[in-house]
Amino acid sequence: MSTQGTTSRLHSGPGLPADVLAELRGFVGDQHVLVHDGDVEPFSRDATPLFRARPDAVVLPATTAEVSAILALATRRGIPVTPRGAGSNLAAATIPEHGGIVLVLTRMNRVLEVSQGELLAVVQAGTTTATLADAAAAKGLLYAPDPGSRTVSTVAGNVAMCAGGLRGLKYGVTRNYVLGLEVVLPTGEVMRTGGRLWKDVAGYDLTRLLTGSEGTLAVITEITVGLLPMPATSSTGVAYFDNLSDAGRAVAQIIAQGTLPATLEFLDNRCVNAVEDYAQLGLDRQAGALLLFGDDGGPDVVAASLQRMADVCTDIGARGVTLAQDIAGSEALLYARRCSLPALARLAPITMLEDVTVPRPKLAEMVDTIDAITAKHDVTCATFGHAGDGNLHPTVVFDPGDGDARHRAEAAFDEIFHAAMALGGTITGEHGVGAAKRPWLAARLGPDQLALLKRIKTAFDPAGILNPGKLGS
Amino acid sequence: MTDRDIFDKDLLAACISCGFCLPACPTYAMTQDERSSPRGRITLMRALETGRLDEDDPTLQEQSSFCLGCRACETVCPAGVQYGALLEQWRDHQWRGRHVPPAALALRTGMRAKPLIEAAGRIRGAAKPTGPARPDVEAHLMLGCAERAMFPQLSKAVLRLLPDAVDVPSGQGCCGALHAHNGDSRTAHRMAEELGEVMPGVILTTAGGCGAHVAQVLGRERVRELSEFLLQYWGEHPDRLPDLRRLTVDGRPVRAALQDSCHLRNGLHVTAEPRELIARVADYVELPSAGTCCGAAGTYSILRPEDSQRVLDIHLDEIEAADLDYLIVVNMPCQRQMINGLKRRGSKVRVLHLAELLASAL
Known part of the structure; x- marks a missing residue:
């Protein structure tokens, strides 16, 4: 990855100046500034294979005020800062390619509020997605985005990457649930965008701009998310097809007839066989594609929805269709999808x-x-x-x-x-995109849009310290 | 850089760094710090293997010892990483010369003294060895090392539950689990093999930690932990199933919860059996953290008492909130840990091994 644009003026060289480290220690305490080789090594990578870069320092703040002090200092001294949650992203978005500071938000991990009356929750940056979902569920509410890494990933990480998940078709992704953010600009200002309102059109939609900004524009310290009433029940079915074209036609037909299913997942033949080798679930190894379909809502609605989808699959010419009879049956069917990664990773x-x-x-x-x-x-x-x-x-x-x-x-x-x-x-x-997909971003966006990204980046981050080398850097 | 052959190459390569292990790790739960997560430690192991870091690095020393070795990470790992084996290899290399924690060295040396262990068992009144292993029994009861000296009543309780089904072969030493967890897996391997020679056939153990180690060396089929053995044996021999009465205190049913043994749960994958047996004689209560490490972690409570206490406190809070009569354990170090912890808090909850609980219902 080449050093380009604003990043060329950044501090580089082994280690940070002693006076900078002294200031950082003053902000967060000695034990939360890590500089020794062994201490920073674990922060040199995330969940992305083949990407690794050791930071000069790792700083673990506990408050928004501390984040603000750190960023103001970093801008003043031109020190790269790469924000990091749990490091579960798959795009090398938290790899400190330009060294400097890795800013870890995991100590800020409290659920501040779950409101049934307002259908929202407020959490600190480092709260895990599953912790948020559990806190919501305890009050009968659903936090809809469910990325595969939900037990590990932080909510701020989800927002920074605009994480998706298995429920995207019916419920959308992370961006559809972010109502408001507390962020710290690279220059140190603490700012709230959006708020507790589903309707709010005052100003540019900075909340959406920051969602998916991959830690290049500001550091997210607190998130207000929208919640939904928990669906009463859910169910799942499975269909096997001779080939993926048939499965694709079934998907199109299911949606065309007016069903918006909560689950519509597929495995190709190689994946079916890898899962079967790993877990011996009795899957149809000859099938060209396995399609999992499911829905949630009231019991009658779910039953009718599942039957409609099963009928479509049968009409298309599925090799076999099975509907789960109960929750346990649904879990058993979904297990095939859940073990795709374990099966392939082995x-x-x-x-x-x-x-x-x-x-x-x-x-x-x-x-x-x-x-x-x-x-x-x-x-x-x-x-x-x-x-x-x-x-x-x-x-x-x-x-x-x-x-x-x-x-x-x-x-x-x-x-x-x-x-x-x-x-x-x-x-x-x-x-x-992170560092992993950055080489293809220009092809995806075109020169004009990429240039606009760079101007936006500069407006937020004049010194170019935040996650240099990523997105609009 | 060339690899240093400290680790089994394939085991170390298996981690895909997804981070799914983080929420399962008790030390990560305490710190929220990547360094003290399984993935972070594997990153450190890889740096040690390739020479990017050497064994004098203080983080390597600290993290190799801060890890409880509970193997909870293995149960959630999508790539099937054998973390327990990697930790043993790490400590084998790391805990040498001046890097050996003194307490680990002392324990390793002490538990190799078989005559001393046998004498302690005799003096404390553990089950009497019955001579050479008999070929006509279902299993051979393993006495353990520290268990024999500190909880001699456990082996006696097993004999009351299983009259005639097991023998107690003479000449048993320590199984070596302690050595495997404390940087000397070569000795650990030899000790398990020696134990296997004294007890050919199926070995019955009352300790999850010992059982997992012996199974790793001798094979899973050679080892039965008490709860799985009882259910299997009583299932196959209904005539031998004793009349277990339901236990009461103050005229109401006893409320009892289980604290899993980590290596029984994560190493031998035995979880349902002890719960089923407890439920036969008491009202079973599942504690929220029953499946996570209590901080005993073999010898961890001796090597790192303060961290051990921090891990334990979560459990003690839950136990006090659950209005229990008994807390049931299936591993000797957990028993010691829980007795000490509850005593310090002045709790009235009694800590019993599963063998004691069931024997008290005869």
Whole structure:
């Protein structure tokens, strides 16, 4: 990754100046400023394979005021700051490529409020997604976004990356639930955007701009999210098809007839077989595609919705359709989807989980294209994903000791990203751009939009200290 | 940089760094700090393996010892990382020379003295060894090392529950679990093998930590923990199932909760069996943190008493809130930890091993 634009004026070299470290220690206490090699090493990577960069220091603030003091100092002295939550992102968004400070928000992890009357919750940045969802559920409310990393990931991390999840089609993604933010600008100002209102059009929608800004514009310290009443029940069914085209037609038909299912997930044949090898669930190994469909709501509505979807699958010519009889049955069916990653991750040491997204009607075509590209490059790949969102997770596994396996995988992904864009899709649906997808961002946005991103970046971050090298840097 | 062969290459390569282990880790829960998470520690192990960091790095020393070794991370790991094995390899290398915690060295040396352990068992009145292993029994009862000296009543309770089904072979030493967890897995391996020679066939243990270690060395099929053995044996021999009465205090049913043994749960994957047995004689109460480490962690409570206490406090709060009569344990170090912790708080809750609980219902 090249150093470019505003980042070239940043502090570089081994370690931070002694007076800067002394100030940082004054802000947060000695034990929350880490500088020794072993102390900072664990913060040199996140969940993205093959990306690693050791920071000069790791700082763990406990309050918004501390974050403000740290950022003002960093801007004054030109020190890169990379915000980090739990480090579960898959786009190398928290890798400190330019060194400097990794700013870890996990100590700020309190749920401040869950309001049944207002249908909202207020949490600190480092609260995990599951903690928020559990706190909401305890009051009969649903926090709808459910990224796969929900037990690990922080809410601020979800907002910074605009995390998605399995319920995207019916419920949307993180951005649809962020009502307000407390953020600290790189220059130190503490600011609240949005608030507790579902309706509020005063000013540019900075809340949405900051959602998905990947820690390049401001540091998120507190989040107000919207909640929904918890659906009374949910259920799931599974259908097997000869090929992905049939599954794709079933998805289109389900939506065309007016059903907006809570779950619409698919596994391709390779993924079905990997899961079956791993968990022996009795899946149909010959099927070209497995489609999981489900809905939530009142019992009658759910039953009718499931039956409609099952009928569509049967009409399309599914090899087999099964509806869960109870909650346990639903869990058993969903388990096939849940163990996709475990099953694939066990095949080889490196697991590259990507997330290109295409318009829903192009889903089957995209999977065929992925198969052709990975075959051409002799790469082991299986694909699963969110059929309702056109969001695919082609997952490549390889052994780094296997000659040029890494280069073949990277070459395959380069072609996959361009193929997705050619179909009207995007390079990432829900994982983010980070450092991992930055080389393809220009192709996705075009020069004018990329230039606008850079101007926005400069407006927020004149010294270019926040997560340099990412998005609009 | 070339690898230093400190770790099994394949085991170390298996981690995909997804971070799913973070919420399962008791030390991460305490600190919210990546350094004290399983993923963070594996990143440190990898730096040690490739030479980016060396064993003199204070973070390596601190994190190798701060880890409880509870293996809760293994149960949530999508990639199937064998963290417990990696930790043993790390400590084998890290805890050498001046880096050995003195208490670990003392414990390792002490528990190799078989005659001393046997004498302690005799003096304290643990179950009497019955001579060489008999071929006609269902299993051989393992006496343990510290268990024999500190809780001699456990082996006797087992014999009351299983008359004629088991013998108590003479010549048993320590199984070596303590050594495996304290930086000497080579000795640990040899000690488990020696134990296996004294007790050919199925070994019955009352300690989850010992059981997981012996199973790792001798094979899972050679080891039965008490609860799984009782259910299996009584299932196959209904005539041997004793009449267990329901226990009462002040005329009402006893309320009893289980504290899992980490290595029984995460290593041997036994969770339902002790709960089922408790429910046969008492009203079973599931504590929210029953499945997470109590801080005993083998010898951790001796090596790091303050951190051990912090982990324990969460459990003590829950126990006090649950209005219990008995807390049931299935591992000796947990028993010691819980007795001491509840005593310090002046709690009236009694700590019993599952063997004692069931024997009291005969």
